[in-house]
Amino acid sequence: MDTLPRPRCVQINFDQRIFVASTANDLRGLTVWLIKRSQIAHDRLSYHVTSLYINEQTCRNPARKEHVMASRRTPIPVGKVLNAFQSGPTNTCLSRCLDGGQLTSIEFMQMWCHYDKDKSGYLDKNEMGRILNDMIRMKTGRAPSPDSLAQLRNDVMSSIDVNKDGKIELAEFSKLLPVEENFMLRFNTRKTVSRDDFNAIFQHYDPDFNECIEGEELLALIRDLLTKSGKKKITLQELEDYRAAVFKVYDKNSDRRLSRKELALLLSTTT
Numbered sequence: 589m590d591t592l593p594r595p596r597c598v599q600i601n602f603d604q605r606i607f608v609a610s611t612a613n614d615l616r617g618l619t620v621w622l623i624k625r626s627q628i629a630h631d632r633l634s635y636h637v638t639s640l641y642i643n644e645q646t647c648r649n650p651a652r653k654e655h656v657m658a659s660r661r662t663p664i665p666v667g668k669v670l671n672a673f674q675s676g677p678t679n680t681c682l683s684r685c686l687d688g689g690q691l692t693s694i695e696f697m698q699m700w701c702h703y704d705k706d707k708s709g710y711l712d713k714n715e716m717g718r719i720l721n722d723m724i725r726m727k728t729g730r731a732p733s734p735d736s737l738a739q740l741r742n743d744v745m746s747s748i749d750v751n752k753d754g755k756i757e758l759a760e761f762s763k764l765l766p767v768e769e770n771f772m773l774r775f776n777t778r779k780t781v782s783r784d785d786f787n788a789i790f791q792h793y794d795p796d797f798n799e800c801i802e803g804e805e806l807l808a809l810i811r812d813l814l815t816k817s818g819k820k821k822i823t824l825q826e827l828e829d830y831r832a833a834v835f836k837v838y839d840k841n842s843d844r845r846l847s848r849k850e851l852a853l854l855l856s857t858t859t
Contacts, residue, residue: 690768693808709824710755772812802845
């Protein structure tokens with residue numbers, strides 16, 4: 589099954605008990621708790637954590653018979669379930685921002701990559717119009733008029749476009765979508781990274797639990813490491829240059845992602 593319908597909730601069978609998560613955040617938190625509860629090595633977690641069941645008979649009205657999969661009892665990777673919950677990379681993030689919340693650095697990079705359609709390294713007025721249109725639609729339930737959207741876009745860009753070049757760069761984008769405190773700053777006072785610290789870092793930057801750090805996850809990690817080192821204005825090009833350097837030195841099997849062992853090597857030289 590390549591794609592999943594968005595579930596109302598997910599039932600997890602673990603240690604003869606049933607746990608139910610109704611949001612992506614609940615599922616992440618519950619999975620982290622199960623990891624700690626099971627007290628087993630990470631390389632054996634596939635059975636306990638990543639094999640989850642979507643129980644549609646429990647989650648939906650059985651009379652409607654929507655996407656009933658309970659009879660199959662098919663193990664589904666947790667990353668795929670999280671993606672189904674989120675129904676696209678923007679909905680959950682935009683909703684939280686509109687409610688006054690903050691994004692994780694990974695969600696921030698996912699939002700950037702989603703709206704930087706042409707991969708130019710900045711957001712132009714059309715791309716800014718799209719994100720503001722999505723925010724208004726989510727807030728009010730309807731699309732804004734072209735005139736009101738254009739006025740809002742001009743006002744927002746005038747407010748956050750520091751160098752007034754008509755382009756929104758990565759650092760400027762963070763003024764529109766607030767980001768949580770840099771996770772790596774929690775380890776500022778450490779001389780070395782302990783095993784618990786390392787597990788916490790890997791867990792934070794691997795939110796889909798696929799046991800590697802890749803894509804926007806790795807860009808977010810590099811951005812946080814650079815910010816932790818004192819660099820304030822970071823462009824997308826710099827992130828991509830640093831990522832290429834990380835791959836060259838630490839990506840031993842050239843799969844463009846970091847395993848636990850490869851991340852440990854990186855952190856041993858940067859923290």
